[in-house]
Amino acid sequence: MKIEDIINLQNKALNEIEAAADSETLEAVRIKYIGRKGLIPDLMKGLKGADPTDRPEMGKRVNELKNTFQEKFSERRNQIESSRTESGDKTFDVTLPGQWRGLGKKHPISYLMERAIDIFHALGFTVADGPDIETVFNNFDALNHPPGHPARDATDTFYLSDGDLLRTHTSPVQVRHMLKHSPPVRIIAPGRCYRRDTPDATHSANFHQIEGLYVAENVSLADLKGDLAHFAHEAMGPETKVRFRPHFFPFTEPSVEVDFSCHICRGDGCRVCKQSGWIEIAGAGMVDPGVFEAVGYDTGTVTGYAFGMGIERIAMILFGITDIRDLYENDIRYLRQF
Amino acid sequence: MKVPISWLKEYVDFDDSVKGLADKLTFSGIEVEGIHSAGDGFEGLLVGEIRKVDPHPDADKLTICIVYDGNEEHSVVCGAPNVKAGAKIPFAPIGTSLPNGVRINKAKIRGIQSSGMLLAEDELGLSDDHTGVVILEEHWEAGTALSEALGLPETVLELEITPNRPDCLSMMGIAREISALYGTKMKIPDTDMNEADPPVEKLASVEVADTTGCPRYTARVLANVQTGPSPDWMQKRLKLAGIRPINNVVDITNYVMLETGHPLHAFDKNLLENGRIVVRLARPDEKIKTLDETEHVLTADMLVIADSERPVALAGIMGGAGSEIQGNTDTVLLESACFEPMTIRRAARNLGISTESSYRFERGVDINGVEWASRRAAALLADLTGATVARGLIDAYPEKVSEQSVSCRWETVRSLTGMDISNDDIRSILESLSLNVTQADNAGLTVSIPTFRQDLEREVDLIEEIARMHGLDKVPTPSPQSRIVADAEDHRTRTLIDIKTRITGLGLYEIMNYSLVSKALLDLFDKSDAAVRIELPNPISSDQSTLRTSLIPQMVETLGRNNARQVSEAGFFELGRVFRNTQEGRLENERLSIGLMGPVGRTGIDKRNPVKGEEMFLWVKGVLEALLESQRIPDASLEAVDFPEFEPGFSAAVIIDGQEQGRIGIISPEIRKEWRFVEPVAAAELAVDPLLAHISDSVTSRPVAIFPAVTRDVALVADLSVRHDDIVRAIYDAAPGELEKVELFDIFEGEAVGDGRRSMAYSLTFRSAERTLTDEEVNGYHSSVKKALNDTLDVIIREG
Known part of the structure; x- marks a missing residue:
């Protein structure tokens, strides 16, 4: 055996590695050269018969050959493996439709309610709940509606045969909560309400409100404004401004209506805000002492604010909905838009 | 309330534009809902004088009027019953336009030339009266501009008066507010008489x-x-x-x-x-x-x-x-x-x-x-x-009503409103509202309330007056302060929101239906709950007469509405309340409903194949399982129970922890017919609160097993009465703790296995947490499972 034999074998082996086009051929090359009965182990055995003076040199050469083979083999194997493709030589049509079940969506009313809940959670409000079927006391009496108040009429309110009623606002949740808890109280009450309106583009037999109540020592109208301003910024964008207009509600005094600057025109006036630059969002005010008296709170030590907003109304403004009944049609093509 | 500005000015002077006045009123509590201008668009309209009235030759109700416009005479055909020679009337000559935009052109009316038009109030936009032409006072000269004769244009404010302010349901009441807002004096009309x-x-x-x-x-x-x-x-x-x-x-x-x-x-x-x-x-x-x-x-x-x-x-x-x-x-x-x-x-x-x-x-x-x-x-x-x-x-007037006194503390005004307002300002605001200060000291003041302000009874009522007159724009906007009240927790809310989020993740859309439904709809699905329904004595219509006892009827109705609109597939859910009268009293419960139609369970482009009842049922069950798993609710299973709204056989009760908490099934053919569904429609309904009670929030994690798993298959032929659940349970009962998972991977019915029978194949995965299992051990487990199935169930194990 001569050194040339080793060099020849190396050239041959490396050529075959290079020429192997797939892993099967490459594997055959590996077995042929470094398998148990391969050519390189053969060469090792042949070292014994070589000229003793050449032996160290040749031993070194064979080792080098083995290492080089291993190196080139690994290199080639990596090349082959990383070039293996799914398409083979076919061209895949990447424009075919995707195949994964799509996501559903929440109803726009839920979407808005959850956003509101989320924002008020950050201010430390928790959700309070009450039944849709309420007592006259919780819905009217305790909320300072005098006997004979028009809202009490059977033409405006759904009464049940036992004299209870379907709540006309979420405010009775305030009453329920205060009857059970001492101040401080910081709650929001999202929920469904009912009024005996003939259904039309802006009225439906049930609708949703979200109510807020904060009672503690020294709560002021300014606290209400600050908290609602935070809500406005989170819900409608940080540039949103809040303003109060005086109004009247039986269960708050002073009472205000709350406007947010229009999210579309930013106050310049547009179709959505009817050119006023402002959108009426909520009714609010300082809890009337009559309400505190009804739930047994001491009007000398605590004050509180309350606010309420109609979710459908806000949905109509935000989403440009022209008929409230569309929200209850549940046409999937409609719901997909939100 | 409609308030003409010129009338208002009879009682109060104010130096401001209409817009300025409207803003002041709105921001002091009397909302200006609109500003109208009566008499706009009167250009070219004149006072006309009717000189002669002749009957129309071909129409009983029409007349031919000769009208003098101060310059010349025109012949006008008119239908008004009140025309008479000598009357002064509003006249629109050829070429002019009415306030509503209608242009006056030459026209032939029943064959007679008519040059112009005599106007009624509706045509002038003054009212909707069309009973006759407007008769003007006689002293007006023909040819005078009509706007001058009518004293127009006139600006009218449309005001919303809140129910606490009946004193503002009058011109003088509004004028009193304006005098307070502008600091001007009221002018009281003369009532001298003999x-x-x-x-x-x-x-x-x-x-x-x-x-x-x-x-x-x-x-x-x-x-x-x-x-x-x-x-x-x-x-x-x-x-x-x-x-x-x-x-x-x-x-x-x-x-x-x-x-x-x-x-x-x-x-x-x-x-x-x-x-x-x-x-x-x-x-x-x-x-x-x-x-x-x-x-x-x-x-x-x-x-x-x-x-x-x-x-x-x-x-x-x-x-x-x-x-x-x-x-x-x-x-x-x-x-x-x-x-x-x-x-x-x-x-x-x-x-x-x-x-x-x-x-x-x-x-x-x-x-x-x-x-x-x-x-x-x-x-x-x-x-x-x-x-x-x-x-x-x-x-x-047997019992004279006199003025009441109300006191107000300076500090309370400031603390309740958060406004920085001086004692002097408080006092002068109250005085501007005709409230006479009868006493004042360091603590506060007392005013007497005129009887026209019956709404002012308490300190807060005065504070509202002060706040609105001072201007709510002066209420500061402090940075919001988060405040957590002791014992505040909102677990239920977060869970309900999470449930909704998860279901939308399964591809379902949330719907919202009315709480009030028709009795007929409920009857169609389940007459058996008629006794517990709560009906309104005074509904708006029979369509919304009864509080719903189940969410399923409206769910199917919703699917039907979509189906009728050529929507081929839909998956919906609703979270809402149901209502019933029971012996324990009136119950109001939250429920969750799910409804599916069309090939919603398929993700591929294989949407054309008809949907079979079996797959539809398994889809809705799959949604239910995924939902329960997402909330870590253990021990949920279905038990075949026939419910009236479902097709027999495709109807089951949802059992959670041994209690029936809902129902699931394929809607019965009789109901499907109502909405012309040709394919199966699935629905499920769950009680939400018991579900919440079973939600487990505690998780104990374990490291995953690192030793290799060994799988063995078991194939068997069984009578159709042998249920999948029975087989799985028998497998678990017979296998050791090393059995990690049992999966059904094939199910086949056909001639090869005989009528009334099916072939089922399960893959069993074994794994030990401590070591690598040997083939011998696993073969032993496999044999004992097969033996146990053979011994306890009516099945034939297929070998090979």
């Missing part, structure tokens, strides 16, 4: 039998009244305020009502038996015909004004037809009174009448303003109808 004998007591008598319903009643008598139309300026103001002129006497009572807020009534005194007024409750079934010619049957809680014989008016609501002012009325009894709000409200509501008068009495009029209103009307009657006012006033 009174003549005999004194009124000689001419009429008043008896108030119900002083609760009528705490004050005044009457005057006016003789020698000349009835006729009221002057143009008064008619114009009434119309601008939305009231139709009738005759001078009635118009004056309405005018003073709009001016002062006190409804008045004028009777023809000669039609009152014995000149007597009795204010009393109606007798049961007593009848009265009101001015609108409607006959009402009264009940004993309704207050009437009667003469000595019969009711002549519904107190505070409407006069009677038998005592109204006639063309030949010459003596008037003028009523100015105060009625109790609830009494008026109840009667008006029960009789279904609402009038300008009842609207004001229901909200409360100023009992001490009654006399001034009477005097003002009498002065106008004397002035405008030539009436002689009998001396004095009959005034039945």
Whole structure:
């Protein structure tokens, strides 16, 4: 055996590695050269018969050959493996439709309610709940509606045969909560309400409100404004401004209506805000002492604010909905838009 | 309320634009809902004089009028019944336009040339009256601009008066607010008049039998009244305020009502038996015909004004037809009174009448303003109808109402509003509102409340006045402070939101249906709950007469509506309340419903193949399982139970922890037919609160097993009555703890396995947490599972 034999074998082996086009051929090359009965182990055995003076040199050469083979083999194997493709030589049509079940969506009313809940959670409000079927006391009496108040009429309110009623606002949740808890109280009450309106583009037999109540020592109208301003910024964008207009509600005094600057025109006036630059969002005010008296709170030590907003109304403004009944049609093509 | 600016200026001066005034009013609590301009677009319209009226040769109802426009004559065909030679009328010449944009062109009407148009009020945009052309006062020269003759254009504010401010239901009430806002003085109209004998007591008598319903009643008598139309300026103001002129006497009572807020009534005194007024409750079934010619049957809680014989008016609501002012009325009894709000409200509501008068009495009029209103009307009657006012006033006012005092602390004003406002400002605001300060010290002040401000009873009421007059824009906007109240937690809310989020992640859309449904819809699905339904005694319609007892009917209805609109597939859910009467009382529970139609369970493009009942059922079950798993609810299973709305066999109860908590199935063919579904439709409904109770929040994690798993398959042929659940349970019972997972990977029915039987193949995965299992061990487990299946169930194990 001569050194040339080793060099020849190396050239041959490396050529075959290079020429192997797939892993099967490459594997055959590996077995042929470094398998148990391969050519390189053969060469090792042949070292014994070589000229003793050449032996160290040749031993070194064979080792080098083995290492080089291993190196080139690994290199080639990596090349082959990383070039293996799914398409083979076919061209895949990447424009075919995707195949994964799509996501559903929440109803726009839920979407808005959850956003509101989320924002008020950050201010430390928790959700309070009450039944849709309420007592006259919780819905009217305790909320300072005098006997004979028009809202009490059977033409405006759904009464049940036992004299209870379907709540006309979420405010009775305030009453329920205060009857059970001492101040401080910081709650929001999202929920469904009912009024005996003939259904039309802006009225439906049930609708949703979200109510807020904060009672503690020294709560002021300014606290209400600050908290609602935070809500406005989170819900409608940080540039949103809040303003109060005086109004009247039986269960708050002073009472205000709350406007947010229009999210579309930013106050310049547009179709959505009817050119006023402002959108009426909520009714609010300082809890009337009559309400505190009804739930047994001491009007000398605590004050509180309350606010309420109609979710459908806000949905109509935000989403440009022209008929409230569309929200209850549940046409999937409609719901997909939100 | 409609408020013409020029009328307002009669009582108060203010130096501001209309827009400026509107803003001031809105931001002090009287919302200006609109600003209208009556008489815009009158360019080119003239006063015309009708010189001649001829009948139209070919139409009975038309006339040919010769109209002089101050320059020349025009021939105009007209349909109005009130045209007559000499009348001055609004005339639109050829080439002009009406306020509504209609252009006047030459036209032939029934063959006769017509050059121009004579105008009625509706065509001028003044009212919707189209009964005849407007007849102008005679002194106007033909050719005068019509806007000049009508005193137009005129700006009218549309105001929303909140129910606590009945004092603002009048021109003078609004003027009083404006005088406070602008710091100007009110101008009070003159009520000077001559009174003549005999004194009124000689001419009429008043008896108030119900002083609760009528705490004050005044009457005057006016003789020698000349009835006729009221002057143009008064008619114009009434119309601008939305009231139709009738005759001078009635118009004056309405005018003073709009001016002062006190409804008045004028009777023809000669039609009152014995000149007597009795204010009393109606007798049961007593009848009265009101001015609108409607006959009402009264009940004993309704207050009437009667003469000595019969009711002549519904107190505070409407006069009677038998005592109204006639063309030949010459003596008037003028009523100015105060009625109790609830009494008026109840009667008006029960009789279904609402009038300008009842609207004001229901909200409360100023009992001490009654006399001034009477005097003002009498002065106008004397002035405008030539009436002689009998001396004095009959005034039945047994319990005088005096001004109340209310105190207010300086510091409370500042702490409740958060506004930085000085004591001096507080004081001057209250004084500007005609509240006289009777006492003031370091702590606060006391004011006396005029009786026209019945809404001011407490300290907070004064604070509201101060806040609104000072300006709510001065309420500061502090940075919000998060504040956590002790024991605050919102677990339920977060869980419900999470459940909804998860279901949308499964591809379902949330729907919302009304809580009120029709009985027929509920009956279609499940008649058995009829006894527990809560029905409204007074629904708006039968479609919304009953509170829903289940969410499934509307779910299917929703799918049906979508199906009818060619929506081929949909997956919906709803979270909502159901209501029922039970022996334990009325229950109101949250439920979750799921509904599927079409190939929603397929993700591929394989949507065309018809959907089979089996796969539809398994889809809805899959949604349910995924949902329960997402909330870590253990021990949920289905048990075949036939429910009325489902197809027998495809109907199951959802059992959670041994309790039935819902139902699931394929909607029955009878119900599907109602919405013409041709493919199966699936629905499920779950009680939400028991579900929440089972949600486990505690998780104990374990490291995942690192030793290799070994799988073995078991194939068997079983009778169809052997359920998958039974097989899986038998496998687990027979296998050791090393059995990690059992998966059904093949199911086959067909001739090869025989009728009524099916082949099922399961893959069993074994793994030890401590070591690598040997083949021998796993083979042993495999054999004992097969043996146990063979021994305990009616199955044949397929080997090989």
